[in-house]
Amino acid sequence: MNIDVNIRITGGAGQGVHTAGGLISRMVVAAGHHFHATQDYMSRIRGGRNSYTVRVMDIPVRAGRAEADILLALDPGHLPHFLPGLRPGGIAVSDPPAAGAMDGVTAAPLKELAVSAGSPILGNMVGVGIVARATDVSLDTLDRLLALEFRDEFLEKNRKAVRLGAEWASGRVTDAFRLPPAPFRPRAILAGNEALALGAVAGGCKFAAGYPMTPASSILLGLSVDGPPLGLVFEQAEDEIAALNMAIGASYAGARAMVATSGGGFALMVEALSLAGMMETPVVIALGMRPGPATGMPTRTGQEDLEFALSAGHGEFPRLVLAPGSVEEAYELAFHAMEMAEAHQVPCILLTDQYLGDTVVDVDPEEIAVPPVRRRIVRGAEVPRTAEGRYLRYALTESGVSPMALPGEPGITVVADSDEHGEDGHLTEDHDVRIRMVEKRGRKEEGLAAETLPPLLSGPPDGDAALIGFGSTKGVIAEAREILAREGVSVTAVHLRQVWPFPSGAVEGILSRYGTAWTVENNRRGQLARLIRAETGRQVTGTVSRCDGLPFEPSSLAREVKERIWAERSIRR
Amino acid sequence: MGGTLDTAVENAWCPGCGNFPILTAVKRALERTGKEQHEIVLVSGIGQAAKLPHHVDVNVFNGLHGRALPAALAIKMANPSLTVVVTSGDGDIYGEGGNHFVHNIRRNPDIAVFVHDNQVYGLTKGQPSPTSDPGWTGSLQRGGVISGPFPPLAVAIALGCGFVARALASDVDHTADLMAQAIAHKGFALVDILQPCVTFNKKNTYQWYGRMAYKVPPDHDPADRQRAFALSLSWEEKIPVGVLYREERPSFEDAHPGVGEPPLHARPTPEEAVRTQIRKRILALP
DSSP states (O other): OOOOOEEEEEEEETTTHHHHHHHHHHHHTTTOEEEEEEEEEEESEEEEEEEEEEEEESSOOOSSSSSSSEEEEGGGGGGGHHGEEEEEEEEEEEEETTTGGTTEEEEEEEHHHHHHTTTTHHHHHHHHHHHHHHOOOOOHHHHHHHHHOOOOHHHHHHHHHHHHHHHTTTTTTTOOOOOOOOOOOOEEEEHHHHHHHHHHTTTEEEEEEEEEOOOTTHHHHHHHHGGGGTTTTTEESSSSHHHHHHHHHHHTTTEEEEEEEEHEEEEEEHHHHHHHHHTTOEEEEEEOOOOOOOOOOOOOOOOOTTTHHEEEEEEEEOOOOOHHHHHEEHHHHHHHHHHHHHHHTEEEEEEHHHHHHHOOOEEEEEGGOOOOOOOBBBGGSSSOOOOSSOOOOTTTOSSSOBBBBOOOOOTTOOESSSSOTTTSSOOOOHHHHHHHHHHHHHHHHHHHTOOOOEEEEESOTOOSEEEEEEEGHHHHHHHHHHHHHHTTTOOOEESSSSEEEEOOHHHHHHHOOOSSSEEEESSSSSHHHHHHHHHOOOSSEEEOOOSSOOOOOOHHHHHHHHHHHHHHHHOOO | OSSOOOOOOOOSSSOOOOOHHHHHHHHHHHHHTTTOGGHHHHHHEEEGGGGGGGGGSSSSEEETTHHHHHHHHHHHHOOTEEEEEEEHHHIIIEEEHHHHHHHHHHHHSSSSEEEEOOOOEEEESSOOOOOTTTTTOBBBBBOOOOSOOOOOHHHHHHTTSSSSEEEETTTTHHHHHHHHHHHSSSSSSEEEEEEEOTTOOSSSSSHHHHHHEEOOOOOTTOOOOOHHHHHHHSSSOOOOEEEEEEOOOOOOOHHHSOOSSSGGOOOOOOHHHHHHHHHBOOOOOO
16 A cells, blocks of 8 residues: 545535536546545535545545645635644645635645636636646546547546646645556546445335435435436435325335335334234345434434334334445445345345445445346246235245235235234234244244344454444544554454344354454444344454444544553553 | 125124115125126225125235225236225224325226215224314214314315216115225226214214205216316305216326236246346446
8 A cells, every 4th residue: 555645625515616626636547556445524405514525545435534745725814713623734725815814725726727717606716726736647548538528628627627726726736646647547436325225226126205305315326327327216205105106116116125224213113023024025224323312413424223123113013234444345235235135025224324325435436246136026827826816915934934926916915014914914903923923023033133143354363452433434443543553553354244144153252252343333323233242242342433424434433442452451451 | 797796794883874775786886897806806995894805705815904995006007907986984094195196186086985984983982083073072082173174075176086976875776886986097096975974973974964965966067177176165055976087097007117017926036147147247347
């Protein structure tokens, strides 16, 4: 690892922060490098204080970094907030006169050059030109990238703005952060939520409904963009209650179906989640977490809904809860969720969050697997019938999973009920039937558990400590482990991509191998630590918790873990 | 349709319940569709009315209280060749599910919605429903209902519902006829059925409806929205029964670009089509 340059663009909503960040991301990919982009934005349409951070490396990047090497402040008023996050010797660029009055800030006439290029809104593009010069990426590369997005007069204006920025920066901005040219490789640029939606579509999702809610709206967007070419129908629901009831209806009629929402919307879906459990309709729910309670911090990140996802829904029913830890895993686990939900006829929750959902990276398109979708619907002669010729939707089986036929199948009818029901689906108040059905649904959990995805470990199998996380913390914990290893502290990173059924055996094995183990969680209560205790009877050493609405960051996490390990050792002595 | 539509499910309604004639009417209307049993889906929520589908030998989706409409919409979207009929109570469709009632009329899916409107929550023992008359005394409003009644037909007409009818449960022939017309109508078709509750509603009884109800006169033009609106609000003096409003407009399934043949369960997921979507993300320099 030689290259590690962190570029931060800041400004108000509407100033083109996102556009500039996206362009810089593509610029570094075009220059043969890799990136990891994260967004931090406020809940508003215009204004506020937003940032887009692009971390560039010569290997695929799987975590963000707090300290910026290059800071492009489109609004100089934000400098006091963002300058402390600039590393010593880093480049800060913003408009005069505010910028000129501050130590270590290069006053660049962004607005003035933007006007020269044809419009005052092109300040972001002038800034991109300055960043291109600071990183030594050729203007030809940017010219070609801009041609992918703009046409005619707009293309020329944008190109001019970039050129004016780069020319201005010559000799005025250090090239300490230059990116040496590397061979260009075709890379797919994907955000976490986009990958999740794509994985669901690859997994045969044909029906999606949802009510917009940050940070899950981009999952709905992805489904509505990537789904229709593969026959998916999307409908914006009047509320989240409708969304999940719609998905369950579509599933009853044979469509693989999903919804996407955040905590508040999921709260509204909870009764329908229980319905999916009772009716045994396969359905996938993407839950993009943000800090709560209630409206909380709508555009920020958190992992506060783990226990909620595990326990939501009245009554007892099996469920699968997956927690992707990277953009690639968001794709893979969404596919897996589609397959598993149908195979076991259970609801499946994909637990993601704002940090992962809005994270953009470059991935090798050849490494994105597209396995065949395996439908398990029975049709025609496959449909089991009783001696009287009837189909039993809830036929008692050893696995608890009954052959699923669809309404419209000639010669049979399909009866599904939210009441307790007999094998034929019709409601019943018979206690013996009740027991048989409770046991039937319960047996499905055993089948699910047998296919549990084990935790993923990185680092030595016998480190001083284990760091255990679920979901979006995967990349950060893995990098914190690398930092600690360089500092002589040997820890193992443990990533839980499935949290229910809980991989009890594997986690117990891990805990027995390490003297100390911390969970790393974006919540206050240490919900994963509580889950581990409930499911294994073992208590972790402690929890590294973060609940300010921001994601963990490798170097500060490593620092905190080191302090904890030292403190633990001194206690033991 | 071959054979009887009866099922062996034990009936849980009170003797004399208005649900019985409604059940008879539903079966007659379904027989008149010319569809096979496997081509029909009855969808309901929760309540005594919502148990009706268990007594008809067709496909059944008996979902959550208030949530019949979203499920019915999606079943129709997933497989438009199915005949989808919702049959549930006034509390279910107008109360708990009020938001879905409003927005599905806006969508206009090709489903028929039969609301057993007995102006009372029967299964929970006699609380007022959204359509209870002001002053009516229910178990949770002993001083009498204060809120004004929800006017389902007026709301439906205001929202542009293409088929708005009122039926009288005790007139099975007429109710079955209105139901058959509703099923045949392409779009959201509402039949609000005046249904006496023999146990909890001592005001709106068979006798009371017998006095109040009259058939919409043959000279009523169902395309006359203003007149239909006026008729829909007529309650205190006389209650018109029949088709109040009718208007053809494009159905949701016809308007939605993705809905249609083949049904969703028959749509494949070819690897190459997924790869095409992935390739759209690959940065290719011109």
